[in-house]
Amino acid sequence: MMHTSLRQCLSMLLLTGILMAGGFRALAQDLRPVSKSYIIQNATVFQAPGRSYQGYDVLIKDGLISAVGQDLAVPADAQMVEGDSLIVYAGFIDGLSHAGLEEPKRGERPNVKDPGNPPDEIAGITPYRDVRELLKENDKSVSDLRALGFTVTHTVPYGNMLPGKGAIILTGGNGDNGLILRENASLYSQFEGARGVYPNTVIGVMAKYRELYKQAELSKNDASRYNSSQGLKRPMENRVVEAFYPVIENTMPVAFHAEGVKDVYRAYHLQEDLGFRMILVGVKQGWDMADKIKSSGTPVFLSLDMPEWKDEARDSTLTGSKAKEYNQLFDRKEEMLKKYYGQPALFSQQAVPYGFSTAGLKSSDFRKNLLKMKEQGATDDQLLAALTTSPASLLGLSRWTGTVEPGKMANLVVTDNNFFDEESTIRYVFVEGKKYDFEEKKKKDKNGEKSEITPEGKWTFTADPGGAPATGTIEIKENNGEYSGTMNYDQGGTSFELSDISFSGTTLEFSVLIIDGGQELPFTGTLEFTADSYSGTVSSPSTGGFPISGERIPN
Amino acid sequence: MNMKLLLTLLFASLTLVVAKAQETGDIIIRNGTVLTITNGTLENTDVLIRDGKISKIGTDLKAPNGAKEYDATGKFVMPGIIDAHSHIGIDAVNEATSPVTAEVFTGDALDPLDVSIYRALAGGVTISHALHGSANAIGGESETIKHRYGTVNPSDLAMEGAPRTIKFALGENPTRVHGGGSNIVPRTRMGVEAVFRNAFSEGREYMEAWDEYNANKDKKGYTGIAPEYNRRLETIADILRGDIIIHCHSYRADEIYMLMQVCKDFGVKKLVFQHVNEGFKVAPELAEFGAMASVFSDWWAYKFEVYYSTAYNAAILTRNGVVTSINSDSGELIRHLYHEAAKTLKYGDLSEEEALKLITINPAKQLGIDDRVGSLEEGKDGDVAVFSAHPLSIYAIPELTVVDGIVRFDRENDPADMRIYPDPEEDIEVILSHEHRSDRCMQDTEFLFQQ
Structure with a gap:
């Protein structure tokens, strides 16, 4: 029934x-919006880190910032956004994400007859894959990133050793020109071995990387000889090896995902042996390497996925030598946490340019982690630079985005309070001139x-x-x-x-x-x-x- | 001193160590009983190390300005102990996915943060051979590391200029992993021999193809293209060229003899057997070939092929003229190799000097670094261990360990927590735990045995 x-x-x-x-x-x-023109009026505008102006207007037209200043004339077609008490920042730029991509499910261990010789897909060696072919513009991961204030991200395929080629994309917009800002932005590389098949460990990955690179150099040379002469044995066609050609030609950098200090050194090891151009992404332990990163000029993106810093109370019931050992261990743990969260301040102090990367970040931790970094010495301007101007410059995007200046893409984050203070909520995000609204999250109740x-x-x-x-x-x-x-x-x-x-x-x-x-x-x-x-x-x-x-x- | 200040100082000193990782130091160790290994025992003698090298051994030496002074009166000074078989200080031990992985290199996985390195220093060990595991018939190349604990840069551990070595393995491990685990060759001991012979033959063909290409590529009208680059065969070709020392995991005499025959057939001469528990059965043959042996003092019966063993192995091999060393293969045993060596005084009546050679100059020979370390001689590396009593005495306590003239362990200044990067998310409980397994020979192969 x-x-x-x-x-x-x-x-x-x-x-x-x-x-x-x-x-x-x-x-x-x-x-369709009535008009694609907006004017944000009478706001505090951070044109760039350290350059803020009160009572400024920002005029947006055709996806671009067309004017920034006081008492701008309001064009007839502009939608007005009351900016009183709001703060305008440049849209944030992210050094590494999987935005727009479906996270693969961890399936059964692949059944491969000879684990020493698996197909490329199972070995995690698919450098020929183009993230553009995998991209779903409406995937939740894109809007999630946008909701945090990120308007540009370097998105790369999921995978193991060589997942494919990354692209720099917008996190929204009117879609007239598509999301892609730059295709073939990187050859994404990791020290991640394949499950149960070759290359399974870091020693396998390093050996394979060297082999593929050298093979690519040789086969590129053979291909050009073959193309310009007659009677030569035909070189073998191999899309894995060919994917390295632009790296060898220096037209595409390798984006190496290296979290721990050892992996960062290993990435440098390969880079110095093979000579490619490198971007370091997802770095978590770089504080002992600031000098090296600086002197090598390698663009570096620090991971926003931080170890959890719980407000733990110490066990005060212990006594004697146990208490001593316990407190020493606790102190060292805290010292480590300070290293992680103090890293942005340290890099800024030593004038190492850096951006952030969101891969692995839980959305709800974003602002929490930024506030902790501030607690550990990073200033608002340093953090803003790491989210806007620095990544723009490290990724070669400064001409188009990273500041709130006329001629730049209208990528903006509008908040109701200083973004780096406890109480702050994003009210609007503009991506290439398209406005996304976020309602006031907190409101006063009856009491x-x-x-x-x-x-x-x-x-x-x-x-x-x-x-x-x-x-x-x-x-x-x-x-x-x-x-x-x-x-x-x-x-x-x-x-x-x-x-x-x-x-x-x-x-x-x-x-x-x-x-x-x-x-x-x-x-x-x-x-x-x-x-x-x-x-x-x-x-x-x-x-x-x-x-x-x-x-x-x-x- | 209050706790805060103490800790601040501790961190300050750690930071200092990190910064100084690649440097060499000056130190004078005064008035000790110096066990030179190659030049007898010298009483009341000073050892001076300048810029990381032993610059003078003698009496009443003048120390240069700024050199550290260490009073070794009543103490014993010996060369830093060398372990020819270890898996400490590396993040990956086995690339167990193929019976031949000659292209991989443990030097790519060095782990300077491994606190086992400090523990080894606390046993007077200054150098270890970071061997690939024994899952594959032909495993990977292996790095000889100096125990420069305190650095975070993996490359700082590598002993610059040490010859290349590679791990081979016989018997149960490769047959179990590949035959039993993946149902491919080798399933039997015959299969292991076939893997070696095939690999060497392919390596030889590869070498010849490249030689042909390199000799002709610049000639006019040459129509060939480069042979496909293959790091596995590159490495095997280098073994055939005599550029790499083979270190082969072995137990049974028949197999040990087999590998010597294979090597003879392919003209390979640099051969060291590891474990080699039945070495005593083929000691004259090993000596004749010029193969060396790195053994346990008295460890066996942990699998079927390791039952026929004896604590007299090291002595029998030595008396037959085989260059023999005693190794640890363990992050725990490595801390008391001097005890392991001392056992040969009882089992086989080796002399004190012969016993000490088992953990100093002999492993140095097996790693091809005996011109630089393994004895206290002027011009050699400043790697020194100081003991409170004769190192073969059961009462001996390691007091000071020096690598390249830098003090890396000092019992007088031995903080409880020597971890370099502790886990920021660890749960802190003050309890005893067993974080280190003693045997890492089969690490990274576990997945092969899961259903």
């Missing part, structure tokens, strides 16, 4: 959905105290596909930034797990697979939350979108 009613409900939903699909789809699509809008808790829901509305409850839980949830139907008492839940600003996105009578209906939903209610839409490919709303059920 219960199942029947649920099925009826869903069939109804399906039917109305199909009938209405056309209309809803049109609504669901982004409307005048600040309360955050959170989807956590129990909520009612009423989903109205246009016939009999479906009702029930939604329960959302949060654990360290990871959300989980269930949807419980009154009709039939059935519940479904929500998946792919993300919450940003006030917007919750989720997927849910409704199964009934063998039918599988994959729905996705987008909900806008206030403190105690929400509304939004759910949709599936077969039904299109329909409204859903609900209220918080108090504890």
